[in-house]
Amino acid sequence: MEKISKIIAFAFLAFLASYQNLIFYFSFDFQQIITFLFLPFVLYVRFENKKSARFGLFAIFLLIFYPFLKIQSLFFFGFAFFLLFLVEINYGKLNNLPFFLMLLLSPLASFFFNTFGFPIRLLITELAANILAFVYDGISFSGNIIFLGKEIYKVAPECMGLNLLTTGFILTLYVISKIEKETHKVASFWQIILILFIAFLLNVISNLFRIVGIVVFKAAPETVTHELLGVFSLCLYVILPIFFITKKVFRFKKIIIDEKVELAEAMDKKSKVRIFFDNYKYLIISLIILLQLSVLNFFRAEFRNYTFDESALKIELQGFDKEIVNQNIVQLKNEKTLIYIKPSVQFYGADHTPIICWKGSGYEFSAEKIVSINAHKVYFSILTAKTGENLYTAWWYDNGKHKTISQLDWRWNMFLGSKPYRLVNVTCTSKTELEAQVGKIIDSNLFD
DSSP states (O other): OOOHHHHHHHHHHHHHHHHHHHGHHHHHHHHHHHHHHHHHOOEEETTTTOOOOOOHHHHHHHHHHHHHHOOHHHHHHHHHHHHHHHHHHHHHHEOOOOOHHHHHHHHHHHHHHHHHHHHHHHHHHHHHHHHHTTOOOTEETTEEEEEEEEOOOOGGGSSHHHHHHHHHHHHHHHHHHHHHHHHHHOOOHHHHHHHHHHHHHHHHHHHHHHHHHHHHHTOTTTTTHHHHHHHHIIIIIOOOOOHHHHHHTTTOOOOOOOOOOOOOOOGGOOHHHHHHHHHHHHHHHHHHHHHHHHHHHGGGGOOOOOOHHHHHHHHOOOOOOEEEGGEEEEEEEEEEEEEEEEEEOOSOOOOOOHHHHHHHTEEEEEEEEEETTEEEEEEEEEETTTTTTTTEEEEEEOOOOOEEHHHHHHHHHHHHOOOOOOOEEESSSSSHHHHHHHHHHHHTTOOO
16 A cells, blocks of 8 residues: 555646646547556566666656657656556566557657558558459449449548557557566567557458458448447457467577566675665655656746747738738638648657648548649648538648658658758649649649
């Protein structure tokens, strides 16, 4: 009870010290809820009598670099690692899975799934349509929609989105933890990364055959058949293979014995400074982290990953009213069109993807696809409000000379020293108006 009280007390202090910066990370959505539920089944104490400061040192290290790199996830990891540090100094050294659970809880995971899930859905739709073409005549696809006669099948974000991938990864970590306990072996970080990468590929394959099954069995969304196909695909194509793959991986590891750690040392041979540090080192590390969290939270506005974009702020378009909104975002607006020009971030940072921003405003994405306008590829989607109103939106990354929709493309170019890329998002009340406005903006080279 005393150990639990200490953990709760220090965790509460850490939360108070970083509340304003931390509160945005906790939305208590499906991803976070299922991760919290599986915490007791994935984590376990590997060495009961061995305290470890590793997560505390990780937290200090990440929080030192946070102000320089301005990656918001570093603050989250600093806080999360501090909680793991509190567990390890009170109960003993944990297995190697906590880092990966924290990764799933972090905003980095949400950004990755939402951003890269879009092109993966388009690829899966194309592959599923090609497979179905061997069985059905007259099948076609456009973006994330498959057409079979008069029937339409949409590959929604849920089919290759955050919830399904999170479930797959959580169950994979559970399998690793279960086999660790049974074999008394512990997977290394590189082995866990390898298994999770395989799980990701299997998730993609699972979704591919799930979509094929939905078309074959005509399983409409929100039906029992539709849901059963999802569960069946996850178990057959992900969990079952991962179980046997993990078993094979553990065959090559040595058994780790949980030996008791002898704490008695020759204290009389140590200096007073060394004795003091040994007695209070965990308290000192805790106070350093609490101080870091407090200072970084107080000056949180100084550590946002965006730059003062003078070229974008000077842009004027005839017939549009201009407004500078938060974080140097340029808004250009008239009766039919809304344009957002979002500032560049570092090549390693999270950009302002419209997928997240529009969803946060209550819109649903549909008819996602890649379209070509004036020989340039842009992402296209229909936005549907809760009222049923439809808007048409397109976006791309632009540095004046080069326009792209590839995350890897613009990040690699910036790494090599190219001019900064801004995200340009154009939204109109009609598809015809959207195509016209995007064509004008792409040809005008706003950032030259």
